[in-house]
Amino acid sequence: MRSAPSQAALQAAAPERPVFRHRTLPVTRAALGRTYRPGCPVPPHRLRLLRMSHWGFDGKVHTGAMVVHERVAKEVLYVFGKAFAAKFPIRKMRPVSAYNGSDHASMADDNTSAFNCRQVVGNPGRLSQHAYGDAIDINTVENPYVDRTGRVHPPAGARHLDRTHRAKGVIREGDALTRAFRAVGWQWGGRWSNPDYQHFSRNGR
Template structure:
């Protein structure tokens, strides 16, 4: 998929999603491309040997990854089904139930009033496009996951 990079140039990335959501994902990333929303990297998590931590630390945008929910080892993540996407993970960190920030470098982006290149904000092109296809944003959760969008809201 073509996307704008942080360097202002067009790049080609890869994303693995479930076939049933492919049209939704193409719509959303088409809107992001038209708005020149920057994406640092877009690689399958397999490029990181399946490590979600390594992928997030590298500010990677990805979807499919067969893994458990962070902090809930008995439940598979929506990423395991290919219908959840994490975008610009450093600029859009996840804050777990204990207050830890994932990835750690994302702590400097917790102030959502301070605009940063690649940051997802309520009402921006990404949140509007995902909402238009019925997906929900983790940035609205009590433990925000600013990078996360999913088809079923989990």
């Protein structure tokens, strides 16, 4: 009669549980490309490149990257560690330099990103909080921004204005992502009168 496998054998045979991995790296002026220009409020040496694990829409673990201000690096890694533990899916995560600094191109590609020295979309007279490296946009198509004129950014996000549907990557009040950001004191643009569902920032702007 064959004996039952030992606990050690069962553990050895079990698939390895994915682990949230991350690295914090310095940023060079050249690497920032068109996301930086002279006169931007944060110099390159105060920025950090975060490489981190995230779950994709395909149910697999990927490695993404984003640029943030050095002072918020630990907070951001905490948040995305919680998102990883909850298996919150992220379509892709690339610095906006991969899109030649174009926020419109990054949003249209459903990209998750942070630093970009630019003006506010739909309000070109005001510098975006992304220029300070302490704001993040997540799954931009599933979580669109409605500007003060009622225009939806990106346009493909219009179908996701109904926040009751169950599409992947949609951010909802009380989910793992909003709870994690709240725990580190960040605020969500999804609560604004002109909602910016993709946007989280340290100072609520």
